[in-house]
Amino acid sequence: MARPLSPEKRNALLQSATLAVAEHGVMATTSSVARGAGVAEGTLFTYFETKDVLFRELYLHLKRSLAQTLMPDYPHDADYPQRAAHVFHRFVNWGLTNAASRHAIARLTSSGLIPDETKLAGMEPFLAVSRMMEDGVREGVLIDAPISFLSSVIEHIADTTIEHVNQHPDAAEHYRQLGFRVLWRAIAP
Amino acid sequence: MARPLSPEKRNALLQSATLAVAEHGVMATTSSVARGAGVAEGTLFTYFETKDVLFRELYLHLKRSLAQTLMPDYPHDADYPQRAAHVFHRFVNWGLTNAASRHAIARLTSSGLIPDETKLAGMEPFLAVSRMMEDGVREGVLIDAPISFLSSVIEHIADTTIEHVNQHPDAAEHYRQLGFRVLWRAIAP
Amino acid sequence: MARPLSPEKRNALLQSATLAVAEHGVMATTSSVARGAGVAEGTLFTYFETKDVLFRELYLHLKRSLAQTLMPDYPHDADYPQRAAHVFHRFVNWGLTNAASRHAIARLTSSGLIPDETKLAGMEPFLAVSRMMEDGVREGVLIDAPISFLSSVIEHIADTTIEHVNQHPDAAEHYRQLGFRVLWRAIAP
Amino acid sequence: MARPLSPEKRNALLQSATLAVAEHGVMATTSSVARGAGVAEGTLFTYFETKDVLFRELYLHLKRSLAQTLMPDYPHDADYPQRAAHVFHRFVNWGLTNAASRHAIARLTSSGLIPDETKLAGMEPFLAVSRMMEDGVREGVLIDAPISFLSSVIEHIADTTIEHVNQHPDAAEHYRQLGFRVLWRAIAP
DNA sequence: GATGAATGAGCTTTCATTCAT
DNA sequence: CATGAATGAAAGCTCATTCAT
Numbered sequence: 001m002a003r004p005l006s007p008e009k010r011n012a013l014l015q016s017a018t019l020a021v022a023e024h025g026v027m028a029t030t031s032s033v034a035r036g037a038g039v040a041e042g043t044l045f046t047y048f049e050t051k052d053v054l055f056r057e058l059y060l061h062l063k064r065s066l067a068q069t070l071m072p073d074y075p076h077d078a079d080y081p082q083r084a085a086h087v088f089h090r091f092v093n094w095g096l097t098n099a100a101s102r103h104a105i106a107r108l109t110s111s112g113l114i115p116d117e118t119k120l121a122g123m124e125p126f127l128a129v130s131r132m133m134e135d136g137v138r139e140g141v142l143i144d145a146p147i148s149f150l151s152s153v154i155e156h157i158a159d160t161t162i163e164h165v166n167q168h169p170d171a172a173e174h175y176r177q178l179g180f181r182v183l184w185r186a187i188a189p
Numbered sequence: 190m191a192r193p194l195s196p197e198k199r200n201a202l203l204q205s206a207t208l209a210v211a212e213h214g215v216m217a218t219t220s221s222v223a224r225g226a227g228v229a230e231g232t233l234f235t236y237f238e239t240k241d242v243l244f245r246e247l248y249l250h251l252k253r254s255l256a257q258t259l260m261p262d263y264p265h266d267a268d269y270p271q272r273a274a275h276v277f278h279r280f281v282n283w284g285l286t287n288a289a290s291r292h293a294i295a296r297l298t299s300s301g302l303i304p305d306e307t308k309l310a311g312m313e314p315f316l317a318v319s320r321m322m323e324d325g326v327r328e329g330v331l332i333d334a335p336i337s338f339l340s341s342v343i344e345h346i347a348d349t350t351i352e353h354v355n356q357h358p359d360a361a362e363h364y365r366q367l368g369f370r371v372l373w374r375a376i377a378p
Numbered sequence: 379m380a381r382p383l384s385p386e387k388r389n390a391l392l393q394s395a396t397l398a399v400a401e402h403g404v405m406a407t408t409s410s411v412a413r414g415a416g417v418a419e420g421t422l423f424t425y426f427e428t429k430d431v432l433f434r435e436l437y438l439h440l441k442r443s444l445a446q447t448l449m450p451d452y453p454h455d456a457d458y459p460q461r462a463a464h465v466f467h468r469f470v471n472w473g474l475t476n477a478a479s480r481h482a483i484a485r486l487t488s489s490g491l492i493p494d495e496t497k498l499a500g501m502e503p504f505l506a507v508s509r510m511m512e513d514g515v516r517e518g519v520l521i522d523a524p525i526s527f528l529s530s531v532i533e534h535i536a537d538t539t540i541e542h543v544n545q546h547p548d549a550a551e552h553y554r555q556l557g558f559r560v561l562w563r564a565i566a567p
Numbered sequence: 568m569a570r571p572l573s574p575e576k577r578n579a580l581l582q583s584a585t586l587a588v589a590e591h592g593v594m595a596t597t598s599s600v601a602r603g604a605g606v607a608e609g610t611l612f613t614y615f616e617t618k619d620v621l622f623r624e625l626y627l628h629l630k631r632s633l634a635q636t637l638m639p640d641y642p643h644d645a646d647y648p649q650r651a652a653h654v655f656h657r658f659v660n661w662g663l664t665n666a667a668s669r670h671a672i673a674r675l676t677s678s679g680l681i682p683d684e685t686k687l688a689g690m691e692p693f694l695a696v697s698r699m700m701e702d703g704v705r706e707g708v709l710i711d712a713p714i715s716f717l718s719s720v721i722e723h724i725a726d727t728t729i730e731h732v733n734q735h736p737d738a739a740e741h742y743r744q745l746g747f748r749v750l751w752r753a754i755a756p
Numbered sequence: 757g758a759t760g761a762a763t764g765a766g767c768t769t770t771c772a773t774t775c776a777t
Numbered sequence: 778c779a780t781g782a783a784t785g786a787a788a789g790c791t792c793a794t795t796c797a798t
Contacts, residue, residue, distance in 0.1 A: 156345035
């Protein structure tokens with residue numbers, strides 16, 4: 001595949017796929033994705049060889065976009081709880097603002113279409129976060145557990161938080177704080 | 190009655206569906222489910238009107254079977270951490286022993302095929318657990334958070350624990366303890 | 379097939395089949411026929427070996443019941459127009475009273491499921507009518523045309539009449555007379 | 568446009584459907600229609616959304632093709648019997664030449680798949696014929712009856728004629744004349 | 757004889773992918 | 778490169794018929 005001509009079309013396809021997957025999971029059809037992107041059915045396949053490839057690239061795309069949201073303005077010099085709070089709240093914000101992306105990732109993750117290899121690649125953009133956690137563990141401000149364990153716990157508590165905020169928008173701040181308090185207790189020794 | 194509907198066949202179908210859904214999610218085909226249950230394709234539809242109905246009933250079936258695993262031998266008179274540990278370890282055991290069931294539930298949950306109504310019905314068998322948590326909150330031994338929040342946290346930490354035990358069977362006991370420690374810190378005030 | 383035990387069941391099946399065929403044509407399902415007759419699905423097949431057999435027997439049954447309606451009180455000694463009128467009006471009455479039967483016959487006739495042999499057999503009950511027409515032709519009070527031609531014309535004009543009466547019940551008498559006038563002109567020399 | 572929908576393919580499908588419906592009624596399978604048209608099973612559905620749509624469009628197509636046969640060379644200035652004879656004989660010719668079309672229309676009409684709306688639309692192409700009949704009624708050369716009544720009578724007598732010619736090809740001319748004589752007597756005052 | 761669960765061939769329809777235009 | 782018609786395998790579901798009860 002030579003370099004595809006139009007990045008706009010590629011993005012349109014990924015965005016359309018995000019919505020489609022959020023709504024229909026892997027049962028989303030390529031033709032609906034193409035329609036949503038405003039391109040012809042066949043065009044999708046000049047940008048993504050296969051439906052599976054599309055989904056794998058979508059997965060990476062979404063993971064990357066999440067990762068990019070977490071780190072900017074990271075308070076490198078603040079104390080640990082504050083640094084963790086930064087990441088946590090950014091995560092929650094992202095989930096609240098990008099509901100479709102969040103759903104799409106969740107569905108792709110549990111679809112069986114994303115091979116371990118791709119899942120691994122999906123962690124790469126989070127290297128900065130991982131390193132931060134490694135440091136925390138080393139310095140004894142985080143419990144001694146594998147990064148994968150810690151990430152998983154963070155991810156799921158953030159997720160739970162997001163869901164509760166979505167269901168009770170009035171108590172948003174309350175749940176945010178609850179979520180972080182629970183998280184910090186969980187991972188601090 | 191000529192030949193009553195056979196509970197064995199129904200169970201065989203549910204079991205076959207568990208495996209099929211664990212492996213292929215909602216893309217599992219009715220014919221593969223029937224084949225796995227050793228019945229004709231058409232027979233599936235005398236037990237479950239529709240593929241969707243099959244999946245909904247499967248969801249409830251699995252939730253129920255999980256719930257039934259949690260409560261037996263519940264130490265009503267032990268202290269709270271011990272009671273929580275009972276539930277947690279039962280959960281983890283169930284997930285380790287019933288990998289397919291665990292996957293199937295996960296995939297069904299995020300498939301979009303299970304309506305909220307059914308999800309609600311799926312909580313019913315966990316009433317005993319819910320009540321336990323309510324008591325805990327009231328007595329001040331659990332943090333003041335909605336049951337749904339607490340359950341979600343428990344569920345996901347248990348899940349994380351299960352996954353790590355699966356990946357590192359040698360360190361099973363280690364991860365079990367880690368998991369419970371993290372959980373208890375997360376939910377105890 | 380030994381003599382089936384219950385003529386009531388057989389009749390119930392034929393009646394249910396009449397309704398079903400009137401509504402759905404040959405796509406009527408055997409199970410809906412059985413349900414409508416209040417018997418089990420399998421029972422239908424002890425009365426009629428096959429769906430096709432059921433339909434063929436239904437065809438004959440309906441033809442017979444129509445024929446039996448035409449002849450009673452036939453005015454053997456009246457003049458020809460009056461005798462023709464008797465048959466015509468009886469036909470129309472039957473069609474108005476037995477809408478389902480009429481539809482069922484029509485749909486069976488054009489279904490391709492009724493072999494010529496059966497159609498021939500279906501004419502047998504109309505022998506008296508045929509003979510009447512033959513006499514008419516011989517005596518010169520009916521045009522010189524094959525009985526099949528004359529019957530067909532009578533049948534269709536009666537049918538047209540029935541349909542118009544159904545659509546304009548207020549003008550029932552008008553259409554009845556119109557129909558007969560047209561018919562008599564058509565077949566009188 | 569990449570490849571425009573091909574009118575040839577559409578026609579091939581309609582023609583194949585004509586044969587299939589003539590032979591099997593509405594039980595004709597879409598796959599046999601596609602095969603008969605020399606296209607893939609799926610292609611049928613790019614031309615007709617649904618089997619039902621196919622049949623509705625086929626109905627209209629056949630009605631239109633019949634209508635187009637009736638009017639050319641219509642002797643506007645001849646006397647009424649001659650004008651009626653023109654239409655009648657054209658009808659009969661069409662039925663003899665297009666046996667499959669005739670059967671197909673008959674079966675579709677009594678299939679229950681053609682909604683009244685479509686049947687109404689199927690009359691539109693016969694507007695010229697209808698107007699002719701209206702004129703005849705107004706001028707007193709046709710009996711005073713609704714057009715629907717007259718059309719129905721014409722149609723059925725033509726049909727009867729066609730069937731008798733088909734069964735006795737040697738006496739074709741005889742039955743043609745008989746048919747028209749009967750018809751004219753039926754509808755002339 | 758009556759019942760209705762079991763069967764599996766067969767049907768309509770969808771959809772990822774190809775390729776002529 | 779973009780397009781969308783063409784393809785046909787595969788899916789879910791129906792239903793006439795059989796046969797264990």
